[in-house]
Amino acid sequence: xxxxxxxxxxxxxxxxxxPKNWRRWAGYLVAGSYEMSLDREYWAIRNTAALxxxxxxxxxxxxxxxxxLLLNRVVTRDIDKLQVGQVYYTGWCDEDGKxxxxxxxxxxxxxxxxxxxxxxxxxxxxxxxxxxxLEITEITDSMAALSLQGPNxxxxxxxxxxxxxxxxxxxxxxxxxxxxxxISISRTGYTGDLGYEIWIDAKDALxxxxxxxxxxxxxxxLPVGILAMDMARVEAGLFMIESDYTSSDHAWxxxxxxxxxxxxxxxxxxxxxxxxxxxxxxxxxEQREGSTWKLMGLEVEWDGLEALFKDVGxxxxxxxxxxxxSLPVRSGKKQIGxxxxxxxxxxLKKYIALAHLQKPYFEPGTNLRMEVTVQHHRQxxxxxxxxxxxxxxxxxxx
Amino acid sequence: xxxxxxxxxGAGHNGLVSAAxxxxxxxxxxxxxxxxxxxxxxxxxxxxxxxxxxxxSGNLCPDxxxxxxxxxxxxxxxxxxxxxxxxxxxxxxxxxVLESDPVKAAESIKRFSPKDAARWPDFLTFMEKxxxxxxxxxxxxxxxxxxxxxSEGYSLAELALDLRLAGRKNMLNIIRVIxxxxxxxxxxxxxxxQLKAAVASVGIHGVTLGVMSAGTTFNLIHNWLNRGGLAHxxxxxxxxxxxxxVAAAEAYGAEMRLSAxxxxxxxxxxxxxxxxxxxxEEISAQTVLxxxxxxxxxxxxVGPMELSPTFxxxxxxxxxxxxxxxxxxxxxxxPDGMAADTTYTIAPAxxxxxxxxxxxxxxxxxxxxxxxxxxxxxxxxxxxQYAPYKLKQGAWNDKRDTLEKLAVDTLAVHFPELQxxxxxxxxxxxxxxxxxxxxxxxxxxxxxxxxxxxxFMRPIPGWSNHKTPIDGLYxxxxxxxxxxxxxxxxxxxxxxxxxxxx
Ligand SMILES: Cc1cc2nc3c(=O)[nH]c(=O)nc-3n(C[C@H](O)[C@H](O)[C@H](O)COP(=O)(O)OP(=O)(O)OC[C@H]3O[C@@H](n4cnc5c(N)ncnc54)[C@H](O)[C@@H]3O)c2cc1C
Numbered sequence: 023x024x025x026x027x028x029x030x031x032x033x034x035x036x037x038x039x040x041p042k043n044w045r046r047w048a049g050y051l052v053a054g055s056y057e058m059s060l061d062r063e064y065w066a067i068r069n070t071a072a073l074x075x076x077x078x079x080x081x082x083x084x085x086x087x088x089x090x091l092l093l094n095r096v097v098t099r100d101i102d103k104l105q106v107g108q109v110y111y112t113g114w115c116d117e118d119g120k121x122x123x124x125x126x127x128x129x130x131x132x133x134x135x136x137x138x139x140x141x142x143x144x145x146x147x148x149x150x151x152x153x154x155x156l157e158i159t160e161i162t163d164s165m166a167a168l169s170l171q172g173p174n175x176x177x178x179x180x181x182x183x184x185x186x187x188x189x190x191x192x193x194x195x196x197x198x199x200x201x202x203x204x205i206s207i208s209r210t211g212y213t214g215d216l217g218y219e220i221w222i223d224a225k226d227a228l229x230x231x232x233x234x235x236x237x238x239x240x241x242x243x244l245p246v247g248i249l250a251m252d253m254a255r256v257e258a259g260l261f262m263i264e265s266d267y268t269s270s271d272h273a274w275x276x277x278x279x280x281x282x283x284x285x286x287x288x289x290x291x292x293x294x295x296x297x298x299x300x301x302x303x304x305x306x307x308e309q310r311e312g313s314t315w316k317l318m319g320l321e322v323e324w325d326g327l328e329a330l331f332k333d334v335g336x337x338x339x340x341x342x343x344x345x346x347x348s349l350p351v352r353s354g355k356k357q358i359g360x361x362x363x364x365x366x367x368x369x370l371k372k373y374i375a376l377a378h379l380q381k382p383y384f385e386p387g388t389n390l391r392m393e394v395t396v397q398h399h400r401q402x403x404x405x406x407x408x409x410x411x412x413x414x415x416x417x418x419x420x
Numbered sequence: 421x422x423x424x425x426x427x428x429x430g431a432g433h434n435g436l437v438s439a440a441x442x443x444x445x446x447x448x449x450x451x452x453x454x455x456x457x458x459x460x461x462x463x464x465x466x467x468x469x470x471x472x473x474x475x476x477s478g479n480l481c482p483d484x485x486x487x488x489x490x491x492x493x494x495x496x497x498x499x500x501x502x503x504x505x506x507x508x509x510x511x512x513x514x515x516x517v518l519e520s521d522p523v524k525a526a527e528s529i530k531r532f533s534p535k536d537a538a539r540w541p542d543f544l545t546f547m548e549k550x551x552x553x554x555x556x557x558x559x560x561x562x563x564x565x566x567x568x569x570x571s572e573g574y575s576l577a578e579l580a581l582d583l584r585l586a587g588r589k590n591m592l593n594i595i596r597v598i599x600x601x602x603x604x605x606x607x608x609x610x611x612x613x614q615l616k617a618a619v620a621s622v623g624i625h626g627v628t629l630g631v632m633s634a635g636t637t638f639n640l641i642h643n644w645l646n647r648g649g650l651a652h653x654x655x656x657x658x659x660x661x662x663x664x665x666v667a668a669a670e671a672y673g674a675e676m677r678l679s680a681x682x683x684x685x686x687x688x689x690x691x692x693x694x695x696x697x698x699x700x701e702e703i704s705a706q707t708v709l710x711x712x713x714x715x716x717x718x719x720x721x722v723g724p725m726e727l728s729p730t731f732x733x734x735x736x737x738x739x740x741x742x743x744x745x746x747x748x749x750x751x752x753x754x755p756d757g758m759a760a761d762t763t764y765t766i767a768p769a770x771x772x773x774x775x776x777x778x779x780x781x782x783x784x785x786x787x788x789x790x791x792x793x794x795x796x797x798x799x800x801x802x803x804x805q806y807a808p809y810k811l812k813q814g815a816w817n818d819k820r821d822t823l824e825k826l827a828v829d830t831l832a833v834h835f836p837e838l839q840x841x842x843x844x845x846x847x848x849x850x851x852x853x854x855x856x857x858x859x860x861x862x863x864x865x866x867x868x869x870x871x872x873x874x875x876f877m878r879p880i881p882g883w884s885n886h887k888t889p890i891d892g893l894y895x896x897x898x899x900x901x902x903x904x905x906x907x908x909x910x911x912x913x914x915x916x917x918x919x920x921x922x
Contacts (some may be wrong), residue, residue: 117730153725406563
C-alpha cells in the first residue's frame with residue numbers, strides 16, 4: 023500500500039488542522055489550511071507572522087572540492103559569484119534549455135551547498151557529476167523546514183533565537199541557536215513579504231515549532247497552510263512547478279515545456295559565465311532570437327467583470343482562494359495565451375492571474391480578455407497585462 | 421609555431437589512413453601517438469628476440485590500397501592461391517581443413533558430412549553476398565536518425581540498391597540472418613557439428629558473446645569481411661602494413677610524432693581548439709580527429725564537463741567489456757604437424773564454445789577456452805577467449821600463470837611437442853591491452869561489435885557520422901561506424917567527412 027509520509031511537524035499540525043483538508047506535496051501530507059476559511063491565515067502572512075511547514079521540499083547537500091563545478095554545470099546562475107552565507111534562487115534546464123525545476127541554492131561553506139527542489143533530483147545531479155570529486159546527499163527526510171513569513175517574522179525570531187536576525191540581508195543565511203538547538207535561518211520565502219526559512223534537524227522539529235509558536239504569541243503568529251500561501255505567492259508573482267509550468271521531465275509534448283526566459287527568469291540565466299552548462303547553446307540562441315512566450319501578470323478589470331455578472335442578476339462571484347486551472351486568454355476572438363493560476367487578492371482587492379502570453383501580446387498595458395465562468399456560462403472579462411509582481415512591500419528586501 | 425589543419429590522435433591504422441587521405445588532399449596534418457611505435461594494434465613487436473604480430477590479419481579495404489597507392493609503399497595483396505587454410509583442431513588428432521579453394525575444402529568436409537560438403541559452395545556464395553552488402557554499408561555514412569538529410573537519404577538509397585542487387589531472396593535472407601545466433605544460422609546450413617563449430621568460432625571472435633547470443637551471425641559476417649574469409653589473409657606481417665601506411669602518409673606530407681600522448685583536447689566555446697600533451701605542450705588546430713576509443717575520447721580527453729549529461733550517459737553506456745588475452749610463444753621451431761602462416765581454431769563443438777563463454781558471464785576465465793592460433797616461422801600467437809577484463813575474483817596480475825598454462829595445455833593436446841619447444845613467452849591480459857594499447861576495458865574493437873552498437877548506433881545513436889557534439893572534433897577509429905577490426909574503413913570515411921568541412 024502506498025502511504026503518504028508525515029512531516030516532522032505532523033504531531034502538531036494534525037491536531038491544529040480543523041478542516042482536515044490534507045494536501046499532497048511531494049509524497050507528504052501537509053495542511054491545506056488550519057481554519058475553515060483562509061482569511062485569517064492569508065492576513066497573517068501580510069500583517070503579522072505565518073508559520074508554514076515546508077518540510078516536503080526536496081533537499082540535497084552537495085559537498086566537495088568540485089561542488090561548484092557541478093552546480094555551475096547544472097543551474098543557470100553563476101555559482102562562482104555565490105558567497106558563503108548567500109542564497110540564490112535559480113532554475114535548471116534540460117539540454118534544450120527547457121526548465122526541469124527551480125529552487126534555492128545556499129552556500130553553507132567554501133565547499134558545501136544546499137539545493138532545494140520540487141521534484142526528485144538525485145539522478146539528474148548524479149548524472150551531471152561524472153568524474154567530479156564530491157558527494158551528493160539527499161536530506162529531504164532528515165531535515166525539517168519551516169517558513170516564517172510576514173512583517174512580524176523578524177520580531178518573532180529575535181525573541182527566541184540566541185542571535186538577532188536583523189543582520190540577515192535578503193537572500194542571505196545565518197547559523198543560529200534556539201533553546202540550545204542549532205538551526206540555520208535564511209531570509210527567503212514564497213510570499214513576497216518579509217520572511218525567513220528555518221532549516222532544522224528533523225529530530226529537533228517539534229521543540230522548534232513550539233518555541234516559535236510561544237515566541238510569536240504576542241506578534242499574532244498563526245500556523246498557515248499552503249492554500250493561503252498560494253494566494254500570497256501569486257500576488258508576489260512567483261510561479262509554481264506543475265501548475266504554472268511543466269517540468270520538461272514530465273512534458274509529453276514540446277509545447278508543454280517552458281524556458282526560463284519564457285517564465286521571466288531571464289535574469290537568472292548567466293550566459294556570461296564561462297564554459298558549458300546544461301542548456302547553454304539553446305538558451306544562448308533563445309536570448310539572441312527572443313522568446314515567443316512570456317509569463318506576465320493579468321489584472322481583471324472590475325467594471326467589466328461586474329457587468330458580465332450583472333447580466334444574469336448576480337454580483338461578481340470569485341472564489342477567495344487561488345485557482346490552479348488553465349483559463350484561455352484572448353485578444354479579440356483569438357486565443358493568444360492562458361492563465362495558469364488566478365486568485366482573488368484580498369490586499370489589492372483585485373482579481374489577478376499569472377498568464378502565459380504570446381508575442382506581441384505580453385507587452386505591459388495590452389488589453390486582453392480572460393475567461394470567467396458566469397452562472398455556468400463561459401464568458402470573457404476584460405483584463406490588462408501588468409509586470410510582476412503585483413505586490414511588493416518595501417520591507418521585503420530592506 | 422607551425423599550424424595544422426588537423427591533428428589526429430593515435431597512429432593506429434585508422435589514424436594513419438585518415439592522415440594519408442587528408443594529407444593527400446593537401447591538408448597540413450599532424451599525427452600524435454602515445455606509444456613509441458606506430459600502428460596501434462596493427463603492429464609486429466619484438467619480445468626477447470622474437471617478432472610477434474599483435475593481430476592476426478592485416479587486411480585493408482581494396483579501395484584504400486588503391487587510392488593511397490599503397491603498392492608503391494610496399495603492399496601487395498597475395499594471390500588467392502597463397503591464402504592459407506583455416507584448420508579446426510579436433511579431439512583424437514582429427515582435423516577439419518578448410519582451404520580457401522572450395523573444392524579442397526569440400527573434400528575435407530566430406531569426411532564429416534557429404535551433405536555439408538555439397539552445400540559448402542552455396543554457403544560461400546551467400547557469405548560473399550552478405551559481406552558485399554556489409555562492405556557497402558561500411559562505405560555509407562549512417563544518418564542521424566530519426567532526421568535523415570537529403571544527401572544521407574541518397575546514399576542510404578544506394579545502399580538499399582546494393583542490397584537489392586544481391587537478389588530479392590538473398591536480400592531478405594541477409595536481413596533475416598543478421599540478428600540470429602551463429603548456432604541458429606549455421607544449423608540452417610549444415611549438419612556436421614565440427615563444421616558448424618569451426619565456422620561459428622569466427623562469429624564470437626573478439627566479442628564477449630557466445631555462439632548462442634543474438635547477433636553473432638552479424639559478427640561472423642563482419643569478421644569474414646575483414647579477414648577476407650575464414651582464415652586470416654595477409655597483406656604482409658602486421659608491422660609491414662603499418663610501415664606502408666606510415667610511408668604513404670609521410671610521403672603525402674603528414675607529420676607524425678611518437679611518444680606524444682594527448683592528455684586533453686582543448687575546447688573553446690564548444691569548438692575544438694587543439695590538444696594538450698602529457699608534458700604540457702599545447703598544439704593548436706581547429707580540427708581534431710580522434711582514433712582513441714570513444715569512451716576515452718569523450719570521458720578522458722574531452723571530459724564530461726564539456727558534454728551534455730545525456731551524451732555523457734550514452735558514452736558511459738557504450739559496452740566495452742573486453743575478454744580476450746593474447747599469448748605469444750617464441751619457439752625453437754614449430755612443433756611437428758604445425759604449419760607457418762596458418763590459422764588454427766580450437767572450436768570442436770558448439771556447446772564447447774558456449775560453455776567457454778559461460779565463464780565470461782560470471783567474470784571467470786574459461787577453463788576450456790576457445791583459441792585461435794596463428795603461426796609464423798618460430799612464433800605462435802594464441803588468441804584466448806574468454807578472459808574477462810572484469811574478474812569476479814582477484815586481479816589480472818595474479819592470473820598470468822593460470823592463463824598461460826591453460827592456453828598452452830589446451831593447445832599442447834594437439835601438439836604434444838609444444839611444451840618443450842617454448843623458449844620465451846609474452847602474455848597480454850585485458851589489463852595489459854588497456855594500459856599498453858589504450859584499449860579501454862581491453863576491448864579490441866573500441867566497443868563491442870553487437871547489434872545495439874552497429875551501423876547508425878556506433879558508437880551511440882545519433883553520432884555515427886564521425887561528428888561529435890564538439891564542433892571540429894571527429895571520431896576516426898574503430899569505435900565508430902565501419903570500424904571494429906582491421907580494414908581502415910572508419911579512418912577513410914572520417915577523412916572524407918572532414919575534407920568536406922575544412
Ligand atoms: C589481440 C587483438 C586481436 C585482434 N584481432 C583482430 C583480428 O583478428 N581481426 C581484426 O580485424 N581485428 C582484430 N583486432 C581488432 C583491431 O586490431 C582493432 O579494431 C583495430 O586495430 C583498431 O584500429 P584503430 O586504428 O581504430 O585503433 P588502434 O589500433 O587501437 O589505434 C589507436 C591508437 O591511438 C593511440 N592512442 C590512444 N589514446 C591516445 C592518446 N591519448 N594520445 C595519443 N595516442 C593515443 C593508441 O596508442 C593507438 O596506437 C584485434 C585486436 C587485438 C588487440
